Amino acid sequence: MATSVAIVFCVAGVSILFLYQSVRTPIAASDQFLVIESGAGLSKIARQFENQGFTHSEWPVIFWGVLSGISASLKAGEYFVETGETPAQVLGKIGRGEIFERKVTILEGVTFREMSARLAQAKKLKDQLSQMSDTEVMNTLNLDAPSIEGSFFPDTYHYVLNESSVDVLSRAAVKMDRVLTEIWESRSADLSISTKYEALILASIIQKEAMLEAEMPVISGVLQNRLKIGMRLQTDPTVIFGLGPDFDGRLKRSHLKKDTAYNTYTRHGLPPGPIAAPGRAALLAAVNPSETEFLYFVAKGDGSHYFSKTLAEHNQAVKRFIK
Template identity: 40%
Template sequence: MIKKLAIVLLLAVAAFIAVMFYAKSEVTNYLQQPLKLDSKQLITIKHGKTLKSALWLIEKNGWINKSSFSRLLPHLHPEVVHIRAGTYQVTPGETLKQVLLTMVAGDEYQFTITFIEGSRFIEWREQLNRAKGLQHQTADMTEAQIAKALGESREKLEGLLLAETYHYTEGMSDLDILKRAHQSLSHELDNAWQTRQENLPLKTPYDALILASIIEKETAVGSERQRIASVFVNRLNKGMRLQTDPTVIYGLGDKYDGNIRKKDLSTPTPYNTYVINGLPPTPIAMPGVDSIQAAVNPEQSAYLYFVASGNGGHVFSKSLVEHNRAVRDYLRKLRANKSN
C-alpha cells in the first residue's frame, strides 16, 4: 500500500514538474516572440495601467500572438511587472520582453523639435502648436504673459530663445521647451559677453543680442559672420546708420510682401535702420551661438559696406565708391541670370 502511494506521489510530482516545465517554456516563448511590425511604432501606457493592460494593448494591435500562459508572467518573470507610464517606441524585430523591460526602465521615446536660426517668435509658436506629444499650455497666453512665466523682465521674446533642437517626452508642455530655450540663450549670451572684445560699441549683453540677430538674418555663410559683424561695429563706431534691410522687413511686419521698395526704406519705424541711429530696440530674430560670438568678437577690418555677390556670399567694401561698383556688378549678374 505504501509502495503504491509512493509511486502515485512520484507520478504526481513528475506530472507537476512536467506541467511547470511546459508552462515556463510557453511563457518564455511568449516573451521571446518578435513584434510583428513593418515599421517603428509608438505606444502610450497611461498612468494607473498595469502589465496586464500593456499586454492587452500590444495584443490588440496585433503585434504579438496571445497566450493563455501570459497570466503567469508576474510569477515567472517579476522583472517585467512594474512598468511605468509613458510613450515608448517599438521597433520591428524587438521581442516582447525587450519592450516590457524598456517600459520598466521608463526609457520613454524622445520627441524632437528644431527651431531654425533666424526664425521669429511667431514661427516658434506655430511650430509648438503643431508639435506632437506636447501640452499646449501657452496657447491662450500673450507674448508678454509667456515672458513673465519665463521670468523675463522684457515683454518681447524675440531673440531671447536659443534656436536649436530640443528633446522632450509625451506630456511635457510647450512652456517647458521655452524655459529651456530661454535658459540656454541666457547661458550662451553670458559666456559670450564675458569673452567680448574691448571697446565695442555695445553697452549691454542685450545690445550684443540685437546685433547677433541682424548678423543671423544677413548671412547664412558661417565664415562671413565675423566680417559682417565688423561692418556693423565699424559703422556704429563712426556714427553711421546700419542701413540693413532685415530690420526694415521686421519693422514692416505683416505689410511686408516679399519686396522692399524705396518708400519702405524711408518710412519711419522703430526698426528701420535707414532712418534711426544705432541699433533697433529689440532683436529681429532668434540668433544662433555663432552669430552671438561674432557680435562680441568681430573680425578686425576697415569694411563699411557689403552687398550680395550673387554666388551665395557677399562682397565687402571699405569705401562708398567700391561699394557702388560692387552693387553694379551684382545688378549685372541679376540681369544676366534673368535673361538666361
C-alpha cells in the first residue's frame, strides 16, 4: 500500500515537473501574432497556443494558468509573440493586457486629404474615412469649426487591432484642442489676430511657408505686420490650397489672379480656414511673432528666406533668388 502511494506521488510529481518545464521552455516557432477574442477562456487560449506551435499540448498552459492565477485576468486583444519567449511569459502578457500597439504618424503641414490617405495605408487600421464626407467626420467627432482642416494635431499615434482611422483622428483632435488652448494662453500682447481659430489659420500658413523652424517667428511677424496695415498676405500656399485638386504642382501667374476664398493675393485678411495641419512650433510662432519691420520675404532656394522691409528691396531679392 505504501509503495502504491509512493508511486502515485512520484508520478504526480514527475507530471507537475513536466508541465512546469513545458511552460518554461522557449518557443521555437517564428515571431507571430496571437489574437485573443473577447470572452475567450483559458481552455480556448491554451488550444491556440498548441495550434500556433507555442507548446506541444494545451495542458501545460491550462496548468500554469490555474496555478499562477492568470486564468482570472485574461484580456482580449492582439499580442506579439517573439521566438525565445516561453508560454508562461506569453500567458503573463495576456494576463497583464500587454496588447500590441501599432503606430501611425501624421506629418506637420499635411492637408486633411493627405492625412486621410496616410491613415488608409496604416496596417491593421480600419479605414472609415473613405466612406465618409468631411461633414460626417466632423459630426462624428463633434468638431465645431468652419472647416475640417487644421483640426488634428500632427504627431505619432498608437492604435490596436480593430481600431479605426476615426479613432486615431479623435485622439488627434483632442490633442490639437488641448495644445492650441495651452499655446493661445501664452500669446503675446498686441497681436493682429484675436481668436484661437485665427491663430490656427495663421499657424497653418506659417507651417507651409517655413522650412526652417527658426524662421517661423519671423515669418509670423511679417504676416502680422501686413495684417496690421491692411496689406494683403500674398502667400502662395493659400493660393495652392484654394485651387484644390486642379493644382498640378506648378504655380503660374494666372493662378495668383484666380480668385478663390483662399487666394490671399486677391483678398484681404486671413483665409476662411486653415490650409494644413500646423505643428507646435508654427502655433507658437503664430502667437509669439518676432518684433520686426519686415513686410516681404522670398525663398532663397536653400530652405531659408530673404526678408525685406521695402518693395524695392524685395524686388531686388526676387531677381537675385528667383531664376
